Amino acid sequence: MYIFIVILITLAVAVIHNIKVKNNQTLQLHGLANIGSIKLLISLVQKHRGLSSAKLNGDNAKSAEIATIERTINNICHDLSHSKVAKNHRWVSFLDHWGRLTNNNNTERDPQNNFKQHTTMIANLLYVLEDEAESSHLSSLSLPTMPNVGFVWRELVASTEAIGQTRAIGVGVATIGNCNSVDKIRLSFLEQNIIKTSKDTLSKLSCLDDFRQQHNTLLTNAQNKMLTLSKVIEDELIQKQAITINPNDYFTLATDTISAIDDIFDNQIEQIKIAL
Numbered sequence: 014m015y016i017f018i019v020i021l022i023t024l025a026v027a028v029i030h031n032i033k034v035k036n037n038q039t040l041q042l043h044g045l046a047n048i049g050s051i052k053l054l055i056s057l058v059q060k061h062r063g064l065s066s067a068k069l070n071g072d073n074a075k076s077a078e079i080a081t082i083e084r085t086i087n088n089i090c091h092d093l094s095h096s097k098v099a100k101n102h103r104w105v106s107f108l109d110h111w112g113r114l115t116n117n118n119n120t121e122r123d124p125q126n127n128f129k130q131h132t133t134m135i136a137n138l139l140y141v142l143e144d145e146a147e148s149s150h151l152s153s154l155s156l157p158t159m160p161n162v163g164f165v166w167r168e169l170v171a172s173t174e175a176i177g178q179t180r181a182i183g184v185g186v187a188t189i190g191n192c193n194s195v196d197k198i199r200l201s202f203l204e205q206n207i208i209k210t211s212k213d214t215l216s217k218l219s220c221l222d223d224f225r226q227q228h229n230t231l232l233t234n235a236q237n238k239m240l241t242l243s244k245v246i247e248d249e250l251i252q253k254q255a256i257t258i259n260p261n262d263y264f265t266l267a268t269d270t271i272s273a274i275d276d277i278f279d280n281q282i283e284q285i286k287i288a289l
Contacts, residue, residue, distance in 0.1 A: 037150055037155070038289055040149055040150060041149050041150055041151055041155070041289055042286075042289070043096075043097075043149065044145055044146065044148070044149020044150070044151055045149070045151070045282060045285065045286065047093065047096050047097070047098050047145050047149070048142055048145055048146060048149075048151075048166075048282075049282065050089055050092065050093055051093070051098070051138060051141055051142045051145060052142060052170065052275075052278065053089060054086060054089050054090070054093070054138060055135060055138045055139065055142070055170065055173070055174070056173070056271070056275065057082055057085060057086050057089070058086065058111075058131060058134055058135055058138065059131075059135060059173070059174065059177035059180070059181075059271070060082060060177075060268070061079060061082045061083065061086065061131065062127070062128065062131035062132070062135075062177065062181045063177065063180045063181045063184050063264060063267075063268075064078055064079050064082070065079055065127055065131070066124055066127060066128060066181045066182070066184055066185040066188075067184045067185065067188050067260060067264070069122065069123065069124045069127055069185075070124055070184075070185045070188040070189050071188055071189065072188050072260065083115055086111070090108060090111070094108070097148070098141065098145060101141055101144055101145070103137050103138075103140050103141045103144065104141050106137055107134055107137045107138055107141065110130070110133065110134050110137070111134060114130055114131075114134070124185050128178075128181055128182070128185075131181070132178065135174055135177070136174075139170060139171060139174065142166060142170060143166045143167060146166040151166070151285065156285060156288050156289070158219075158221060158288045159219040159221075159284065159285060159288050160219055161217050161218060161219040162219060162281075162285065164214065164217050164218055164219075165218065165278065165281045165282075165285075168210070168214045168217075169214065169215075169218065169274065169277065169278055169281070170278070172206075172207070172210040172214060172274055173271050173274050173275065175203050175206040175207055175210070176203075176207060176239075176242065176267055176270050176271050176274070177267075177271060178199070178203055179200060179203045179204070179207070179242070179246055179267060180263075180264060180267035180268065180271075182196050182199055182200055182203075183200065183246065183250055183260075183263050183264075183267065184260045184263055184264045184267075186200075186250055186256055187250070187256055187258050187259065187260035187263050188260045189256075190255060190256045190257070191255075191256060192250050192251065192253070192256055196250075197250075197251050200246055200250055200251055201251055203246075204243045204246045204247060204251075207239050207242065207243050207246075208239070208240070208243050210239065211235070211236045211239040211240060211243075215232050215235060215236060215277070216232070218232075218277070218281065219281075219284070220284065221284050221287060221288065223287075224280065224283075224284050227280060228277075228280060231273070231276050231277045231280055232277065234273050234276070235270075235273040235274050235276070235277055238269060238270040238273045239270055239273075239274075241266070241270075242266055242267060242270045245258070245263070245266060249263075250263075
């Protein structure tokens with residue numbers, strides 16, 4: 014009888030453990046899906062900042078693309094507002110801020126205020142993404158084979174924001190053909206941030222053995238693009254008295270650099286799914 018009771022208890026413990034593991038994995042997968050949407054939202058708000066900067070500096074050809082991005086952002090916001098992200102107070106703050114920004118006519122905002130408002134919203138979204146990772150048990154404690162996974166949710170995502178800021182500032186500078194002292198200081202600071210990320214942060218990312226070759230290829234591609242962008246920022250925007258670089262060319266260069274980092278992010282997500 015005693016042995017039978019012990020067996021029942023052991024089986025019950027095993028069943029409960031399996032249920033907990035399954036529920037935790039479900040939570041993690043839902044968290045990854047939400048993170049994917051938040052990351053896309055960050056990219057779109059960054060792009061909206063860059064395009065609206067060009068528009069507010071005189072490039073009215075960007076209006077149609079801005080309107081398309083706003084519709085996409087609103088759709089993503091609608092979906093995330095029906096997930097557990099909706100309970101995050103930073104998310105509520107972002108929704109309120111985004112609504113106020115888009116309800117104001119672009120002609121009523123100056124470029125500097127436009128940059129500030131977007132950057133504040135993106136900073137909020139970066140925290141929302143990190144909060145979602147934490148609440149979904151996507152830390153190194155839950156992913157022992159990805160010991161540096163925290164770099165994905167913080168430094169890697171933040172690196173796209175540094176580049177996104179140089180895109181918004183640079184496209185405005187290139188559109189008007191002049192870089193004032195304040196913008197030069199901002200660009201110089203951001204350029205150093207990009208170089209540091211290229212040299213230090215990317216090398217700290219975790220990698221599963223089966224992904225090693227692909228991981229290294231993606232890192233090399235991103236590092237090359239980041240160094241090219243930093244050189245263009247230095248040579249064409251900071252050092253030049255009269256800015257001659259085409260704003261569309263600069264926008265594309267910065268966007269391609271962000272895309273290279275996004276490829277690393279997506280690859281990290283695939284590794285995390287396998288590590289679960």
